[in-house]
Amino acid sequence: xxxxxxxxxxxxxxxxxxxxxxxxxxxxxxxxxxxxxxxxxxxxxxxxxxxxxxxxxxxxxxxxxxxxxxxxxxxxxxxxxxxxxxxxxxxxxxxxxxxxxxxxxxxxxxxxxxxxxxxxxxxxxxxxxxxxxxxxxxxxxxxxxxxxxxxxxxxxxxxxxxxxxxxxxxxxxxxxxxxxxxxxxxxxxxxxxxxxxxxxxxxxxxxxxxxxxxxxxxxxxxxxxxxxxxxxxxxxxxxxx
Numbered sequence: 001x002x003x004x005x006x007x008x009x010x011x012x013x014x015x016x017x018x019x020x021x022x023x024x025x026x027x028x029x030x031x032x033x034x035x036x037x038x039x040x041x042x043x044x045x046x047x048x049x050x051x052x053x054x055x056x057x058x059x060x061x062x063x064x065x066x067x068x069x070x071x072x073x074x075x076x077x078x079x080x081x082x083x084x085x086x087x088x089x090x091x092x093x094x095x096x097x098x099x100x101x102x103x104x105x106x107x108x109x110x111x112x113x114x115x116x117x118x119x120x121x122x123x124x125x126x127x128x129x130x131x132x133x134x135x136x137x138x139x140x141x142x143x144x145x146x147x148x149x150x151x152x153x154x155x156x157x158x159x160x161x162x163x164x165x166x167x168x169x170x171x172x173x174x175x176x177x178x179x180x181x182x183x184x185x186x187x188x189x190x191x192x193x194x195x196x197x198x199x200x201x202x203x204x205x206x207x208x209x210x211x212x213x214x215x216x217x218x219x220x221x222x223x224x225x226x227x228x229x230x231x232x233x234x235x236x237x238x239x240x241x
Contacts (some may be wrong), residue, residue, distance in 0.1 A: 003082055006060040006236075007089040013052040014064045014093030018193050019101055021045035022118035025183075026105050044174035045184070050168025057164060057239030065187040066090055067213035071147035073223030076226070077154075077235050090189040098193030118200040119194045120185040120209045128180035132208070135182045139212035140219065142174045143186045147220025154238040155228065163239060185209040186216070 024044035028036045036044075053062045061078070063069045066087040072078035098117075105111050116125070122135035130138075152158060153166040171186075178184045185191045191209035195202035 001059060001236075003085055006082075007085045009056040009060040010063060010086050010089040011093040011096075013056050013060065014090040014189055015060055015097040016052050017045070017048040017064045017187075018094045018097035018190050019232055020048035021190065022098065022114060022194055023101050023104075025118040026101060026115075038179045039176065041179060042172045042184075045142035045175050046168040046172030047212055049171050053164030053239065054166060056076050058236065060086075061234060061239060062164075063235075064090060064189075065213075066210075067143055067145075067217040068150060069142075069185060069218030070214050071221035072151070072235060074218050075147070075151050075224045077151065077232055081211055085201070087189075091192055094189040094193035095196060096193075096194050098135065098197055102197050113198050116183070116202075117194045117198050118183065119198045120183045120191045121201065121205050122182060122208060125201055125205060126181060127183055130181045136212050138178050138181045138218040139209065142178055142184075143213040143216025144220035146170055146174060146186055147217050150235070151221070151224040151228070154235045156232055156238065157229075159236055182209070 021041070021044050022038060025041045028044075029038070029041050049062070050065065052064060056062050061072070063072065063078075069078060069083055069086045069090070073080045073083055105117070119125075121127075121131045122147070124131065126135055149170040150163075150167055153163040172194055174186055175184045178186075188210040191206060195206045
């Protein structure tokens with residue numbers, strides 16, 4: 001499969017993740033009396049990954065996340081030469097999804113970006129008021145374990161056909177833990193899209209949601225090498241089986 005087509009798949013996959021996950025937070029989380037709340041948002045993010053893993057996993061590997069792509073490079077399951085194309089496609093997909101979400105959300109009277117627009121933040125902009133250090137540690141640790149689940153469930157020795165379920169449920173669990181802490185990133189592209197629309201504090205704090213997830217992904221990818229055979233197929237190849 002040409003890199004250009006795989007990058008397009010990453011664009012649409014990341015669009016779906018951001019539109020579905022952030023859309024649930026912006027449009028449905030606090031809907032009067034019937035809002036889906038933190039649990040609903042957590043499942044929305046997990047479902048976007050699960051559905052896209054089945055839809056495009058055999059095409060691009062369904063990274064949908066610059067940190068995941070970096071972690072897969074470290075874990076020797078993805079070539080570094082293809083990393084820039086994937087990251088650009090993911091970030092552009094996240095921005096496009098945020099733009100569509102803004103058009104929809106702003107169609108309601110009283111809408112304001114001051115509500116955060118599902119942006120990630122720390123300290124005063126953490127949903128629970130968590131410190132910079134707490135938010136940094138949470139993002140590093142959760143991203144590291146996300147990579148361990150991705151790499152483990154797509155290992156050639158793992159049960160076949162269940163990786164999308166494991167990965168989707170892992171992302172759900174990550175959100176159940178950390179929405180009160182950072183509004184949950186573990187994905188620099190997901191953080192970048194909404195932040196560009198909110199501007200101000202969201203852009204000022206965006207650095208954390210690039211640095212911490214990528215450090216966590218590097219850690220997770222490195223740890224996975226301890227358990228991996230010398231040669232492993234790519235995640236895309238495993239999802240195709």
